[in-house]
Amino acid sequence: MVSLVIDGQKVEVPRGTTILEAAKKVQVNIPTLCYLKDIGHDVGACRICIVEVEGQRDFVTACNTPVEEGMVVRTNTPAVREARRMTLELILANHPMECPTCPRNGNCELQSLAAQFNIREIRFPRVRREFPLDDSSVAIIRDPNKCIACRRCVTVCENVQTVGVLELQKVDGQAIVGVKGGVPLAETNCVQCGQCALVCPVGAIYERDDTDKVWAALADPTKHVVVQTAPAVHVTIGEMFGMPVGTDATGKIVAALRRLGFDAVFDTNFAADLTIMEEGSELLERIEKGGVLPQFTSCSPGWIKFLEHFYPELLPHVSSCKSPQQMLGPVVKTYYAQKKGIDPKDVVMVSIMPCTAKKFEAARPEMNASGYRDVDIVLTSRELGRMIKEAGIDFANLPDENYDDPFGTGTGAGQIFGATGGVMEAALRTAYELATGKTLPKLDFVEVRGMKGVKEAAVELNGKTIKVLVAHGLANARLLMEKLKAGELKDYHFIEVMTCPGGCIGGGGQPIPTTTEIREQRIAGIYERDKKLPYRKSHENPDIKKLYEEFLGKPLSHKSHELLHTKYTPRGLMPKKG
Amino acid sequence: MALSQVAADFVAMAREECCGECLPGFNGMLQVTGLVQKLAEGTATVEEKALLRQTLDVMARAAKCKMGRLSARFLRQLLREA
Ligand code: SF4
Ligand code: SF4
Ligand code: SF4
Ligand code: FES
Numbered sequence: 001m002v003s004l005v006i007d008g009q010k011v012e013v014p015r016g017t018t019i020l021e022a023a024k025k026v027q028v029n030i031p032t033l034c035y036l037k038d039i040g041h042d043v044g045a046c047r048i049c050i051v052e053v054e055g056q057r058d059f060v061t062a063c064n065t066p067v068e069e070g071m072v073v074r075t076n077t078p079a080v081r082e083a084r085r086m087t088l089e090l091i092l093a094n095h096p097m098e099c100p101t102c103p104r105n106g107n108c109e110l111q112s113l114a115a116q117f118n119i120r121e122i123r124f125p126r127v128r129r130e131f132p133l134d135d136s137s138v139a140i141i142r143d144p145n146k147c148i149a150c151r152r153c154v155t156v157c158e159n160v161q162t163v164g165v166l167e168l169q170k171v172d173g174q175a176i177v178g179v180k181g182g183v184p185l186a187e188t189n190c191v192q193c194g195q196c197a198l199v200c201p202v203g204a205i206y207e208r209d210d211t212d213k214v215w216a217a218l219a220d221p222t223k224h225v226v227v228q229t230a231p232a233v234h235v236t237i238g239e240m241f242g243m244p245v246g247t248d249a250t251g252k253i254v255a256a257l258r259r260l261g262f263d264a265v266f267d268t269n270f271a272a273d274l275t276i277m278e279e280g281s282e283l284l285e286r287i288e289k290g291g292v293l294p295q296f297t298s299c300s301p302g303w304i305k306f307l308e309h310f311y312p313e314l315l316p317h318v319s320s321c322k323s324p325q326q327m328l329g330p331v332v333k334t335y336y337a338q339k340k341g342i343d344p345k346d347v348v349m350v351s352i353m354p355c356t357a358k359k360f361e362a363a364r365p366e367m368n369a370s371g372y373r374d375v376d377i378v379l380t381s382r383e384l385g386r387m388i389k390e391a392g393i394d395f396a397n398l399p400d401e402n403y404d405d406p407f408g409t410g411t412g413a414g415q416i417f418g419a420t421g422g423v424m425e426a427a428l429r430t431a432y433e434l435a436t437g438k439t440l441p442k443l444d445f446v447e448v449r450g451m452k453g454v455k456e457a458a459v460e461l462n463g464k465t466i467k468v469l470v471a472h473g474l475a476n477a478r479l480l481m482e483k484l485k486a487g488e489l490k491d492y493h494f495i496e497v498m499t500c501p502g503g504c505i506g507g508g509g510q511p512i513p514t515t516t517e518i519r520e521q522r523i524a525g526i527y528e529r530d531k532k533l534p535y536r537k538s539h540e541n542p543d544i545k546k547l548y549e550e551f552l553g554k555p556l557s558h559k560s561h562e563l564l565h566t567k568y569t570p571r572g573l574m575p576k577k578g
Numbered sequence: 579m580a581l582s583q584v585a586a587d588f589v590a591m592a593r594e595e596c597c598g599e600c601l602p603g604f605n606g607m608l609q610v611t612g613l614v615q616k617l618a619e620g621t622a623t624v625e626e627k628a629l630l631r632q633t634l635d636v637m638a639r640a641a642k643c644k645m646g647r648l649s650a651r652f653l654r655q656l657l658r659e660a
Contacts, residue, residue, distance in 0.1 A: 046601050047640045058639045058647060083602070083636045090605035090633075123629050124609045149601065168599070175604045 004071035018042075019051060019062035019073055030075050031084065031116060033109060034150035035063035036199055038516045041155040046148070047087055048113065051075045059083060085117050093124035094174070096145050102203040107512055109201035110148060129174060136184030138363050139192045139208055139356040147176040147204040153196035160501060161474040163306070165190045177204070187575050189309040191474070193302035193499045194356030194380075194508015207356045207509055211387050213377050217348040218261040224340075225348045227262045228328050229253050231269050231410070232354035232418030232504030233381050235525035239511040240385035241395040245518050246525030248532075251400025253352075256388050258401060266332070267403045268351070269410020271324035272417040272426070273538035274331070274547070275299060278564055279321045279423075280431040280538075281555035283494055287466075292316045294469070294484070294492040297423050299323040301361035302499030302508075304568060306474050311481050312570030317495075320565040322374075324417065325351045325358060326367055328407065329374030330563040335551045336406065344372050351378045354418070354507030357499065369563045380509025409543040412530030419526040420472035420503035421448030421455060424496040428459055428468070429537045435461050443536055449527070451502060451520060454480065467491060472498040582618040585656050589614050592649035600642035606633055607646070610653070617657070630657070 003012045006019070009026035023030050034046035042064035050059035054072035059080070062073075074080065092114065099105050131144040151168055154177060158164040165188040169178040179185050197205045217225045229250075238249040250267075257265045283295050298304060298319040307314055321327070329351075333344040351358060361367070362375040379387070388395050402408060413429055416422030425445040432440050447457040448468070453476040458467045469492055471477045477497045483489050500506045502519035505526060535541050552559050593607045613630040616622040622630070634657075637650035 043599070044642055045599055047603075047642065050640050079639070082632070083640045086633065086636045087602045087605075087640065090609060091601055093609065094605055125612065127608060149599075149604070170598060173593075173608065175598055 002067050002069050004067050004069070004073065006073045007075055013067055015066070017067050019060070019065050019067055019071075020049060022067050023062065023073070023075060028075055030062045031113060032063055033113060033148070033201060034152065036152050036155075039152065039156050039160055039199065041152050043151055043155075045150055048084055050080060050083055052077055052080055081117075085119065088113055088117055088119055089122045089124060091148055092119065092122050094127045094129065095148070096129060098146075102146070103206045103209065104203035108203060127174075131171065131176065134179065134185050135208070136186035137190060137192060137360075138186075139359040140185060140190065140194060140197060140205060141208055142179075142185060142205050143203060144171075144176045144178060145204075146202050148202055149175040149177060150201060151177065152199040152201065153177060153205055156195045156199050159475065161191070161193060161195060161499075162478045163189055163191055163193075163474065166196065181575055183575050189574050191302040191305040191309070191499065192357040192360040192508075193474075195500060196508075197356065198508050198510065198512060198514050207380050207382065208359060209383055209386075210359070210377050210379055211383050214350055214379060214387065217350070217377070222346055223348050224263050224342050224346050225261070225350060226264045226266065226332055226336075227257050227350045227352060228266045228268045228271065228325065228407075229257070229352045230325070230354055230418065230504065231272060231415045231526070232507060232510070232522075233352050233384070234415070234529065235418065235522050236354065236505060236510050237381050237385055238396070240382070241388075243396055246521040246528075248525055248529045249395075250529070251402070252395055252398040254403055255398040255401040256393050256395055257352075259393055260387060260391055262350070264404045266328060266407040267410040267414070268324050268328065269414030269417070270407040270541065270543055271328035271331075272414035273411050273541045273544050274327050274564070275321055275324045276413060276423075276426050276430050276538035277544060277548075277555045278327075278560060279319050280427050280434060282319055282321060283427065283431060284435055285556065287464075287493060294489060294495045295319055297494075297496045299417070299423060300357070300497060300499045300504075301355070302357040303474070303477060303497045305357065305360065305571070306477065306499070308569055308571040309573060310478070311485075312572060314481060314484065315568045315570060318568060320567070322367075322564055322566045323358075323361060324414075325353060325378070326361065326374045326566070327564045329367075330369040331407075331547070331551075333370035333372050333374075334563065335547065339406070344370055347372070348376045349374070351375050352381070352384045353378050354381055354504040354510050355500075356380060356508040358509070366566060381507075381511060382509055385511065406543055406546065409535065409541055410533070411538055411541050412533040412536035413538045414541075415530045415533060416526055418504045419449070419523045420498050421445070421450070421470045421496065422503060422526070423498075424448050424457070424468055424470050424494065426538060427494065428457070430539045431466075432459060432461060433537065434539060448496075450523070451516065466493045468494040468496070470496045472503055473501040474499055581656060581659060582614065585653055586614045586618045588649070588653060588656070592645070592653075596641070596646040596649065597643040600646070602637055603641035603643065603646035606637045606641070606650070609633060610637075614653070
């Protein structure tokens with residue numbers, strides 16, 4: 001232990017603790033701007049966290065300076081306050097002050113600091129910035145004019161996702177983050193995961209806002225507007241309305257969507273159950289018939305794009321199943337439209353997703369199995385939150401409502417798709433029972449749950465041991481891919497990969513902030529809801545049974561293949577050289 | 579005024595040589611450039627002179643790289659004599 005004094009308060013902390021953490025122990029919150037503990041980002045760029053240490057002439061940065069025995073730290077002297085204010089003024093002099101029209105208005109770390117430091121004037125002349133907006137990609141928009149060069153996005157893209165398309169650049173005497181090679185984002189290996197948008201403290205990287213398209217569809221009397229809500233959204237959107245992190249707000253989401261004017265509200269949990277039926281059957285078939293193993297999950301679109309760029313040779317491992325959102329779309333535009341007697345051309349399928357990459361997935365040209373787009377518009381959790389606010393709906397106090405038939409029942413297995421390990425657990429619950437005809441003695445596969453980067457489990461299936469792996473965050477996925485290429489994972493059968501840390505509850509479209517702690521609480525909310533639902537195995541879902549009876553036949557049937565399965569596109573590394 | 583011109587040349591050099599990774603360093607040098615320019619032209623107001631000194635004070639203690647801190651300290655000394 002090390003003892004020191006911070007603002008006159010004695011404190012003892014373990015060796016290696018930063019001044020920032022030590023100060024919290026004595027109720028001192030040192031402000032930060034660039035630091036982000038969760039991704040190990042402590043480059044000391046912003047200097048907002050500076051403090052005075054007795055005996056040292058220069059300030060030290062609290063976020064990345066470890067405590068020393070006998071240190072005397074002062075966090076709130078006139079010099080410290082002046083330095084922090086001046087640093088903020090220097091940033092603001094370089095910043096387009098567009099708060100009222102900024103996507104981060106009201107949830108911006110720069111705005112909050114300016115308020116905290118009572119900034120009322122900027123003593124420096126304004127520096128004009130006129131960098132072009134990069135809106136080349138489907139889901140992610142970069143506004144370099146607002147970039148404060150904290151480099152969080154660089155770290156998350158490089159270290160957490162190992163995609164590495166962003167870098168700090170000096171352009172026209174300004175320091176901003178840009179795309180390596182100076183090309184538009186759409187022409188890179190960017191997987192559209194949105195983790196950069198999630199960590200950006202300001203409005204310099206954000207999701208494309210498609211709410212106007214949804215408002216327009218809702219206002220069009222000739223359209224039948226159908227919506228589905230992803231499992232991960234159920235336990236996160238409440239945060240935007242002051243509800244505790246991890247609260248299950250499913251019933252309120254349904255109520256809110258109905259009030260917004262959607263004609264039918266369906267549960268993506270149902271679609272996840274459908275995915276399990278198909279993907280589980282595909283796995284059993286690959287095992288029986290000697291297909292390519294291990295099979296990879298295919299429901300995380302960032303992961304798919306990652307493989308298409310970095311490991312195109314491994315694409316035969318990927319399940320041919322579409323993701324749940326892309327499965328529900330064509331079923332709605334065929335089976336449901338027929339049942340309702342609606343022309344599918346008048347059906348608008350909207351998805352509420354935790355994910356920016358889902359926008360990219362929905363826009364893939366091959367995703368039009370019914371002859372119409374599988375999914376027309378994808379909104380992230382954040383965008384739906386905005387629509388609910390704009391409509392003046394008192395979300396937190398809404399009475400709960402239920403989903404519509406015929407896709408209103410979702411199981412706990414579908415619900416856990418929202419957390420890392422969930423798809424695997426759901427698949428095991430079903431594959432075991434389908435293959436053995438026996439009831440699972442224990443439903444919970446706790447080995448595959450939680451925030452550990454790579455997890456594994458094994459289950460006995462008719463005398464054969466099925467070995468599975470689970471990874472989340474693309475750095476962990478890359479680790480597994482390298483092992484596979486080195487011939488190490490030959491005896492594994494199934495690998496689940498989620499692009500985002502924690503799985504979809506930590507997706508790039510989720511409420512900001514999304515920290516490790518928040519991810520854990522959301523995961524807890526996911527498993528709580530799983531336990532509460534009447535059905536917890538996909539194959540027991542009565543709506544699923546009915547869909548197969550009335551329409552699809554059986555898993556992997558001709559009709560299933562036509563509507564629910566897909567192909568991938570080897571892309572290779574971008575931008576292409578030469 | 580000759581010293582101010584030396585200061586202006588020095589700032590131009592310092593902007594090149596600093597690590598460019600920290601906000602008070604990078605954004606500070608940007609503003610110092612303009613303020614020293616005015617000083618060299620003899621158009622700096624009393625307020626601007628004070629602001630320049632305050633900025634250099636902060637940079638001298640808060641910048642990330644040694645080059646940034648030392649440049650600020652050096653400029654401050656130089657301008658005291660200007
Ligand atoms: S990034 Fe923050 S400070 Fe800048 S315009 Fe947007 S809300 Fe305002
Ligand atoms: S969306 Fe993901 S891959 Fe693309 S730049 Fe952001 S972090 Fe990197
Ligand atoms: S884009 Fe955002 S996260 Fe990236 S450096 Fe700029 S301000 Fe930081
Ligand atoms: S928070 Fe410590 S330098 Fe930015």
